[in-house]
Amino acid sequence: MSRADVCVVACAEAFRGDGEILAAGIGGAVTVLGARLARLTFEPDLLTSDGACLLTGDVPALGEAPEVVEGWLPFRDHLWLVLNGRRHVMLGASQIDRHGNTNISCIGDWSRPRAQLLGVRGAPGNTRCDPTSYWIPRHSPRVFVPEVDVVSGVGTDRGAYGLRRVVTDLAVLDLGGPGGTMRLVSAHPGVSVEEVVAATGFELEVPAAVPETRTPTAEELRLLDEVLDPRGLRHREVPEPRAGEAGRARGGGSAGEGGPAREGGPAREGGSPG
Amino acid sequence: MGKVMTVEEVVGRLESGMTIGIGGWGSRRKPMALVRGLLRSPLRDLTIVSYGGPDVGMLCAAGKVRRVVAPFVTLDSIPLEPHFRRARQDGAVEFTEYDEGMFMFGLLAAAHRLPFLPTRAGLGSDVMRVNPHLRTVSSPYEDGEELVAVPALTLDAALVHLNRADRRGNAQYLGPDPYLDDLYVKAAAAAYVSCERLVDTADLLKEGPVHSLLVSRSMVTGVVEAPGGAGFTACEPDYGRDEEAQRRYAETPWEEYVRSEQS
Numbered sequence: 001m002s003r004a005d006v007c008v009v010a011c012a013e014a015f016r017g018d019g020e021i022l023a024a025g026i027g028g029a030v031t032v033l034g035a036r037l038a039r040l041t042f043e044p045d046l047l048t049s050d051g052a053c054l055l056t057g058d059v060p061a062l063g064e065a066p067e068v069v070e071g072w073l074p075f076r077d078h079l080w081l082v083l084n085g086r087r088h089v090m091l092g093a094s095q096i097d098r099h100g101n102t103n104i105s106c107i108g109d110w111s112r113p114r115a116q117l118l119g120v121r122g123a124p125g126n127t128r129c130d131p132t133s134y135w136i137p138r139h140s141p142r143v144f145v146p147e148v149d150v151v152s153g154v155g156t157d158r159g160a161y162g163l164r165r166v167v168t169d170l171a172v173l174d175l176g177g178p179g180g181t182m183r184l185v186s187a188h189p190g191v192s193v194e195e196v197v198a199a200t201g202f203e204l205e206v207p208a209a210v211p212e213t214r215t216p217t218a219e220e221l222r223l224l225d226e227v228l229d230p231r232g233l234r235h236r237e238v239p240e241p242r243a244g245e246a247g248r249a250r251g252g253g254s255a256g257e258g259g260p261a262r263e264g265g266p267a268r269e270g271g272s273p274g
Numbered sequence: 275m276g277k278v279m280t281v282e283e284v285v286g287r288l289e290s291g292m293t294i295g296i297g298g299w300g301s302r303r304k305p306m307a308l309v310r311g312l313l314r315s316p317l318r319d320l321t322i323v324s325y326g327g328p329d330v331g332m333l334c335a336a337g338k339v340r341r342v343v344a345p346f347v348t349l350d351s352i353p354l355e356p357h358f359r360r361a362r363q364d365g366a367v368e369f370t371e372y373d374e375g376m377f378m379f380g381l382l383a384a385a386h387r388l389p390f391l392p393t394r395a396g397l398g399s400d401v402m403r404v405n406p407h408l409r410t411v412s413s414p415y416e417d418g419e420e421l422v423a424v425p426a427l428t429l430d431a432a433l434v435h436l437n438r439a440d441r442r443g444n445a446q447y448l449g450p451d452p453y454l455d456d457l458y459v460k461a462a463a464a465a466y467v468s469c470e471r472l473v474d475t476a477d478l479l480k481e482g483p484v485h486s487l488l489v490s491r492s493m494v495t496g497v498v499e500a501p502g503g504a505g506f507t508a509c510e511p512d513y514g515r516d517e518e519a520q521r522r523y524a525e526t527p528w529e530e531y532v533r534s535e536q537s
Binding site: 052053054072074075076079082083105106110111112113114115116117118119120121122123124125127128129150151152153154158159160273 | 299326344345346347348353354358359362363365371372373374375376378393394395396397398399400401403404450451452453454457
């Protein structure tokens, strides 16, 4: 079991109970795998796509074409579905604050940014109209900031429809803290609460007892290794931590770009609306 | 009757300062032959309306653009568009940044000749802050909900690339996704369609089903036959994205890239 496996299962858990809606993992490989793993195990009625316009009847491996197609969802209908709401999207973010406001637009002053990123894409509509979760592949104070530079996805203080959970390479969080603020739900095996707190650039609600994130079952590991990701692409997105690695608070990425834009997150190949 | 034109004839009908919509999505089925025609022209101060890809990047790099209207600019397999990025960071272009769904509603409003369409997308986000021209409306019904009034994205001209067309401007997509190309055409005072191959009207349905006839001649001003005219972006099923050519575009300094394209 690797850290990447734990992260995929934590993303899959975000879709538990969703029923017959589109599970749109568009924040990187781990989010795609999370949606597909949930469908293959505890949430079989979920719809999943090929990353473009096909709703797949089967659940193919990452990067593989489906053998069975059950529906057509061209980009215009993705945009319709966002407004309709029968969609739970798992997005990436270059910055996120304690109310779950996120930024994928640009770093610095919007009128003349220090670093132009993707643009807001579909984040404003997604977060206003659909249940939304986030996947942050590198939990650091560069990403978890007191205030985002541009609000692309809206948080609990700006009318979000429902922010379900934030999964990172260190922990699972939600917006269940006081006033809809971010709360630590569980820390991944081998990660201390102190490490999570130090990697978070704002005050984090930490319950008295923080459980360990659920580890994958044998069947989930088999599905990941043999069916969904035999090439192990998830391990590129979440490298295995080195023993004793800590001090994320002092490390962390190039200025303002510790996020998924650099890593192909929100602009993933497939580029379907998000 | 016949509306067949060259790229140069299409560009000759455009004027500096126009608002031009460009079809496709990211680095998919962009009308690159027409865009390259714009690059060679003396046109400037354009407002470009696009689900942006290398069309936006090239036109920014060539100094053709006063304003970009877009929800994103990306090369898909290369997330960040380098020339758009530079233009924004240098303050060289103005930017109207919309949510993807707002953008579609702007095209839909223009296509239906409505002043605006209401939507929830954008509410609460900084799209409202960075676009001070945006207004909200209250539902006139009992719910009274406040919504964003997305203004019509009315275009002076639309440029799109499809797989097949006839000489009168009926145009057909054969790939899996029409993108929003029909909306650009309907939102524009004049629409120009480039295609991989001109065919006889009677042969259109030999290429694909009736549902693939995306654009009607009644909406089209000019048709250009431009084989490979979406390259290096994807134009399925005729060809996929030329990743090597795209990488060269993204990694080569602009002046050097232009010289290499001319040689």
